Amino acid sequence: MRRGAGWMIIVVLWFAGVDVAWAHGAPRAPYEGPWWLAWNWSQPVVVVNLSVLCMLYxxxxxxxxxxxxxxxxxxxxQAGSFAMGMLVLWMALISxxxxxxxxLAWMHMIQHMLLLxxxxxxxxxxxxxxxxxxALPLAWRRRYGDWQRWVQLWKPARYLLWQPLMLWCLFGLTMWVWHLPPLYEATLYDDLFHDFQHFTFVLVGCLFWRVLLDPVSRLRLGxxxxxxxxxxxxxxxxxxxVFMTLAPKVWYPFYESRAPRWKLSAxxxxxxxxxxxxxxxCMVYAGVAAVLLWMGLREDEDKKGQRGTAPLDRNCSAGE
Structure with a gap:
């Protein structure tokens, strides 16, 4: 791993403490107030961890x-990207x-898509x-450097944390497994399990995007x-x-008692x-792919332009 790979530990530490005291084993009661006041302040550990992460950064x-x-x-x-990421994370988990x-299942889907x-x-x-x-003491940073060098010598870890095919499979597996009815319904009845779902979305999502966007790693896809x-x-x-849209029956019975309050069937x-x-x-992935393709074409055009003007510059210099 390169020095940027360790950002995952911050995510792990943050989610490790989330909402342990609030795991009820029962769903939250339907919200009755105005939507603009529907902020989830009942999870103070989330707020504390978000604040700590921002202060450390x-x-x-x-x-x-x-x-x-x-x-x-x-x-x-980079600093702006972190700030925007934390703002969206705050909105997804507290707002x-x-x-x-x-x-509503469709609001839950928006939350998942924001995280991933x-x-x-x-x-x-x-x-x-x-x-x-x-932000940490020098001794801690040195220990991290020692740990990082040890990991670099352990090739399986470096391979598994970067190998694009494995990460593509892991990303797809995470998306599919968490939308299976038994697991999805379980998150609606247990806050701790729901937080674990969010943790896996952020962690696997970061691993997936790292091979494309990590600014401090030399290991990036072309x-x-x-x-x-x-x-x-x-x-x-x-x-x-497609499967969810065209399914002939409800996948998540939990919403059969909630969706009608919004004049929708489950x-x-x-x-x-x-x-x-x-x-x-899908537009998110297609949009990023289009931007990367456009950037690649621009780079190729710039290189061709430089090669095309080089002889003319040499001739002008010789003439002078």
């Missing part, structure tokens, strides 16, 4: 910029999105672990392979969305969730 960023200059070791774009995910397709890539581009480590990687991933979301609610998985979610 800010402290590490300040120390890095004091040593090397603003925007040098960590660019302003009305989380409260209404217990009311928005939060994960933004966090990867922000290099949170590399930055946050600089443009062509990246486009193929994203296109094949969109097939996961497409197939799952099956209609499920169909909307399937369409969200089918269309907008």
């Amino acid at each position: 800010a402290a590490g960023l300040c120390r890095l910029w004091q040593r090397s200059g603003v925007g040098r070791s960590v660019s302003k774009k 009305p999105i989380d409260v209404y995910s217990d009311e 397709g928005v939060v994960a890539p933004l966090l990867v581009m922000g290099s949170p672990f590399f930055v946050a480590m600089w 443009r062509g392979m990246a486009v193929l990687y994203l296109f094949l991933t969109s097939l996961h979301a497409t197939l799952l969305g 099956l209609e609610d499920q169909q909307i969730a399937g369409l969200i998985m089918w269309m907008p979610a």
